[in-house]
Each structure stands twice: as C-alpha cells, then as structure tokens.
Amino acid sequence: APSAERAEIAAPVIDATLLQRARRLIDANLTSRELTPALIARTLGVSRSVLYRLFEPAGGVAAYVQSRRLARIRALLTDPRERSRISDLAFRHGFVSEAHFSNAFRRAFGLSPSECRALAAEEERRRAGSEPGELYHSWVRGSTFR
Numbered sequence: 001a002p003s004a005e006r007a008e009i010a011a012p013v014i015d016a017t018l019l020q021r022a023r024r025l026i027d028a029n030l031t032s033r034e035l036t037p038a039l040i041a042r043t044l045g046v047s048r049s050v051l052y053r054l055f056e057p058a059g060g061v062a063a064y065v066q067s068r069r070l071a072r073i074r075a076l077l078t079d080p081r082e083r084s085r086i087s088d089l090a091f092r093h094g095f096v097s098e099a100h101f102s103n104a105f106r107r108a109f110g111l112s113p114s115e116c117r118a119l120a121a122e123e124e125r126r127r128a129g130s131e132p133g134e135l136y137h138s139w140v141r142g143s144t145f146r
Contacts (some may be wrong), residue, residue, distance in 0.1 A: 019054045023064075030069050031092050037061040060132060069093040070108045073101075077113055078120035086113045 011072055029035045040061065041051040058064040073089050076082045084092075090101035090113075105113045129130055 015054060016048060018050070022054060026065055026068055031063075031070050031094070033094055035065060035094065065094075066104060067108065069095070070105055072119065073105070073113070074109060074116060077117045080121070080124045086117065089113075 037048055037051055041048045055061045055064050073093055076089055087098050095101035
C-alpha cells in the first residue's frame with residue numbers, strides 16, 4: 001500500500017514525468033489559442049496548482065509557453081525558406097498584438113524580429129558566397145534565452 005514515505009520518494013520522479021509531458025504538450029500546441037494553463041492541467045490530469053508548482057522554476061506556465069513560442073518564431077525567422085510576414089507568425093503563435101510580440105522578442109533575444117530575419121538573411125548570403133558571418137554567430141552564441 002502507498003505510504004507517505006513512498007509518496008515522498010516517488011514525488012520527484014512523478015514531477016519530472018509530468019513536467020516532461022507538459023513540455024511535449026506545449027511544444028505540440030504552440031499555435032493553439034486554446035493553450036492555457038487550465039487546458040494543460042486538464043489534459044495532464046493535474047490541478048492548476050500542481051501545474052504552477054511544476055513550472056515555478058521557469059517563471060510560471062504562461063512565461064514558459066511564451067518563451068517556447070518566441071523560440072519557435074525565432075527559428076522560423078532564421079529559416080530562409082520561411083516567407084511569412086512577421087506579424088502573421090506572431091498571430092499564428094498566439095500573440096494578439098504586434099507591439100507585445102515585438103517587445104517580448106526584443107527582451108528575449110536582444111534584437112527586433114525584423115533585425116533577426118535580416119541578420120539570418122545576411123548570414124545566408126555570406127554562406128552562399130564565403131565564410132559565415134561573425135555577427136550572426138556571436139549573436140547566436142551570446143543568446144542566453146532557452
């Protein structure tokens with residue numbers, strides 16, 4: 001039978017498993033406007049307080065979702081095959097305001113979305129003709145956002 005001692009021993013493993021499942025769920029649904037803490041908690045079968053506790057080290061559930069959305073958009077902006085307008089990418093990933101998206105992106109990566117795209121395009125041109133651009137590489141290496 002479960003005991004308090006066994007539950008205490010199992011808690012870190014259970015939390016790590018739940019956190020991994022939550023992260024996979026979030027990454028699979030970054031473009032869903034319905035991606036809310038309530039939906040995540042319901043899908044995982046946990047209370048919202050448990051979900052919030054799991055994401056506390058990441059600054060909270062909403063902060064984690066936003067950081068993953070920003071990371072996905074950054075990857076799209078640096079993909080030379082991606083031709084969507086920046087505002088369309090932002091709206092598709094749940095941002096309701098271009099200004100909010102642009103400010104969040106700048107806080108996360110230290111440059112605007114259009115600067116990010118321009119820097120990636122510059123790198124692509126350099127790659128096609130010569131050595132990779134040091135400006136691009138120093139920005140990518142210096143990024144502390146995960």
